Amino acid sequence: MSYLLGTYPTDYSAGQFIQAFSLSNNPHLVFNLFVAGLTFLFGYLEYMYSFALVMKEKSAPYPIWMHTFYFAHDSMGAFVFALAAIKYNNFWLFWGASGALVVWNLFEVFNLYKAIYVERNQIWGHLYKNVEVSVKDAWIKVISQLCIMIGVVNLFRVFMHDPFMFKWFIFTNVLIAIAPGLYWEQRKTQVGASKGLAIVIILGTINSFLPTNMWAIVSPMFRINENPWFYILGIIAILYSIRAYFVYDRLDKKPKRLFGKKTVW
Secondary structure, three states: HHHHHHHOOOOOHHHHHHHHHHHHEEHHHHHHHHHHHHHHHHHHHHHHHHHHHHHHHOOOOOOHHHHHHHHHHHHHHHHHHHHHHOOOOOOOHHHHHHHHHHHHHHHHHHHHHHHHOHHHHHHHHHHOOOOOOOOHEEEEEEHHHHHHHHHHHHHHHOOOOOOOOOOHHHHHHHHEEEEEEHHHHHHOOOOOOOOHHHHHHHHHHHHOOOOOOOOOOOOOOHHHOOOOOOHHHHHHHHHHHHHHHHHHHOOOEEEEEOOEEEEOO
């Protein structure tokens, strides 16, 4: 018990990033790049499914607060990694991570745009007693959430001593493992959800918590002997991601076509 409740691992450092992804004199470079690339790929696929669902079914698979949280996280991450690149001799990984997060921000902007102009009645209609939600009101709600999320992300980055957003990153993966299935269950329909997305989330979550995950290859503080709670939460997240797959099967079936378009598998 004391091991679980009284163990605090050492922190990570910029030097560990540089060592793990150095392009010279690094025998593990290919493997490390593969693991990191796979992790980013799953993240992109999870948002590409959101693109497809909101365009074809006019309903996104994630609640609005996930989009605002991810925008806050990724925009701050883009700044943080850009500043790190400048500080550490333009190290390629920091610039690459910053650019990758900007791409994610564009994904999130698209989904927020669709939330305001396509999904606003579905998202906030219950607050307006069957009166149509105006575009202005939707904008106000999204901007308000963004302000909250940016403040929360930055305050907790300071509290966690997370100079490169690396600790925050794992929470984004935990969140996407747990929240969508609960959201689909609440909506009681397969519209706006996808069995293919459920499978991608399961695989992405497992990848995030393998002993050779992207965090563990960078710093010992993310290895099981140093940080068992990382993997305990990983098991919980994996179980919830699997649960979402079975939740999807129990929901009211969606038609094969909606709004003149084939629905997403």
